Structure formats: structure tokens, C-alpha cells
Amino acid sequence: GAVVSQHPSRVICKSGTSVKIECRSLDFQATTMFWYRQFPKQSLMLMATSNEGSKATYEQGVEKDKFLINHASLTLSTLTVTSAHPEDSSFYICSASLNNRVNQPQHFGDGTRLSIL
Amino acid sequence: SQQGEEDPQALSIQEGENATMNCSYKTSINNLQWYRQNSGRGLVHLILIRSNEREKHSGRLRVTLDTSKKSSSLLITASRAADTASYFCATGFSGGYQKVTFGTGTKLQVIP
Numbered sequence: 060g061a062v063v064s065q066h067p068s069r070v071i072c073k074s075g076t077s078v079k080i081e082c083r084s085l086d087f088q089a090t091t092m093f094w095y096r097q098f099p100k101q102s103l104m105l106m107a108t109s110n111e112g113s114k115a116t117y118e119q120g121v122e123k124d125k126f127l128i129n130h131a132s133l134t135l136s137t138l139t140v141t142s143a144h145p146e147d148s149s150f151y152i153c154s155a156s157l158n159n160r161v162n163q164p165q166h167f168g169d170g171t172r173l174s175i176l
Numbered sequence: 177s178q179q180g181e182e183d184p185q186a187l188s189i190q191e192g193e194n195a196t197m198n199c200s201y202k203t204s205i206n207n208l209q210w211y212r213q214n215s216g217r218g219l220v221h222l223i224l225i226r227s228n229e230r231e232k233h234s235g236r237l238r239v240t241l242d243t244s245k246k247s248s249s250l251l252i253t254a255s256r257a258a259d260t261a262s263y264f265c266a267t268g269f270s271g272g273y274q275k276v277t278f279g280t281g282t283k284l285q286v287i288p
Contacts, residue, residue, distance in 0.1 A: 065218070093275070102264060103219070103278045152218050162207050162226055162268070165276065167218035 062086050063155050065168025072143065073176055079139045080171045082153030088133035089155035093165060094126075097150040109136045143175045180208075180265045180279030188285040195252040197282040199265030200245075207268040208241055208248045209276060212261045219264065222250075257288045 062085040070078050082092055090111055095103040107117045107128050115128035125147075127139040136155075140147055150172050154165035180201045189195050199208070207226045211219040225232045225241045225248065232239045238251040252259055262283045266276040 063218075095278075102280050105275070105277070108275060150216075154219070162224060164209055164221040164224050165219075166221065167211075169218040170216070172216070 061157065061166040063089075063153065063166045063168045065153050065171055067171060068169060069172045069174075071174045071176065074144050075142055076175075077139055077141045078143055078173060079137055080151055080153070080173075082136045082138070082155070082168050084134045084155045084166070087155075087157055089136075089157070090133065092130060092136040092153055092155045094128060094136075094138050095152045095154070097152060097170075099150075103152060106138075140173065143173070145175045148173055148175045180267055180277070182263070182265060182279045182282040184282060185280070186283045186285070188287065189255055191255060191257055191286055191288050193255055195255050195259070195284055195286070197250045197263055197284070199248045199250070199279050201248075201265075201267045201279075202246065205243075205267045205269060208239075209266045209268060210237075210239060210248075210250050211264045211266060211278075213264065213281075214261045222263075224268075252284075255284075255286045257286050260284060260286045 064083045066081045092109040094106045097103050106121045107115045109115045109128050109130040111130045117123045130136040152170040154167045156163045180199045183198045209224045210222045213219045223234045223239050225239050236253045241248045262281045264281045265279040268276045
């Protein structure tokens with residue numbers, strides 16, 4: 060149980076392209092989903108918290124107009140990297156919690172490796 | 177910053193040996209979680225220990241938490257080659273939703 064699917068797993072595209080990444084909770088309803096970014100050999104940095112039916116909460120330093128997050132249903136959140144540039148190349152990972160209660164683990168997707176040429 | 181610091185950054189052991197990783201953090205927490213990440217993959221939740229717990233077991237995993245020292249340890253007993261991965265601690269807080277802050281990670285290599 061608690062499976063999270065992230066798609067696509069890898070994207071290679073030209074500078075200026077917008078890229079959409081999907082995160083789906085397959086067997087549970089996720090009120091809250093999280094989006095992380097991970098640089099090589101580094102830890103995960105939280106970008107934003109996505110709550111179903113409301114606007115995402117972005118961490119300090121993350122441009123909300125650059126990284127558009129939509130959480131339209133209890134099983135799907137999307138991250139769109141708009142007008143991507145080479146510095147946006149990174150490993151993006153989503154996660155979801157079963158509910159908003161404290162002491163709930165997060166369940167992660169397998170990540171999306173984004174390479175901007 | 178609340179980010180945890182794992183120690184050591186890298187650890188190499190022989191199969192069958194025990195592996196111990198430590199995590200230190202800076203401020204009060206509600207819980208502490210340990211995750212494993214295989215290369216190029218997402219994270220897998222291993223174990224969650226609440227702030228009022230001192231020790232927890234799950235299979236070959238043993239986690240301790242010392243809130244007075246703001247530290248936690250993860251012990252993997254009788255390690256296997258398949259345990260080779262990066263291990264992260266994550267500190268959790270109350271307040272609306274389950275947000276955690278990840279530590280820097282320990283890269284474990286288990287040599288067959």
C-alpha cells in the first residue's frame with residue numbers, strides 16, 4: 060500500500076521549454092503532497108507543499124511563477140517548470156502523506172531527472 | 177536551520193557487519209524519521225520515532241532518539257549488499273501538515 064507514482068522518470072529538453080511532472084497517489088488519497096529538489100550527492104530540499112484544493116505553499120527562495128504547482132484532486136499533483144533553463148536541471152521528487160496528522164511518514168515517487176540543454 | 181546532520185557522510189563495511197549512522201538536529205521536534213534512497217530513485221520510509229520514544233525496532237533496524245542531546249542513531253544489523261544506499265534522517269514538526277526537513281545523508285556501502 061501507499062504507492063506514489065511519478066511521471067516522467069526522465070526528461071531531456073531544450074532551454075525555454077516548459078516541463079510538467081505528475082505525481083499520483085495510486086492507492087490512497089493524499090490531502091498533502093510535497094515537491095523536493097535534489098542536486099547530485101546532496102540532500103532533498105523542500106520546494107513547496109501542495110494541498111488539495113488550495114494554493115501551494117512555497118519555501119523561501121522558490122519562485123512560484125517558475126515552479127507552478129497544481130493539486131486538483133486527492134490523487135494528483137503536478138509541478139510545471141516554466142521556461143526551463145540549464146540551471147533548472149535537477150532531480151525532482153514528490154511525496155505524499157496519507158493525511159495531515161502529525162507523525163505520518165511520507166511516501167515518495169521515484170523522481171524525475173530533468174536535463175535542460 | 178533545522179536541517180539534520182548525518183554522521184558519517186560515508187561508511188563502507190563488509191557484509192554481515194553492523195552499520196551505525198547518527199543524526200543530529202538543532203531545535204525541538206515532533207518526530208524523527210529515517211529514509212533510504214537507492215541511487216537515482218525516490219526515498220523509502222524506514223522507521224518513524226516520536227519525540228516521546230527512546231528506541232524503536234523494525235526487523236534488522238534499530239533507531240534510538242535522545243531529545244536531550246538532539247540526536248538519533250540508526251543501526252542496521254547483519255548488513256547485506258542490498259542495504260547499500262544513502263540513508264537520510266528527517267525531522268518532523270507539528271503545525272498544520274506533515275512537513276519534514278531532511279538531513280545531509282550517509283552513504284552506506286556494504287561489500288559482499
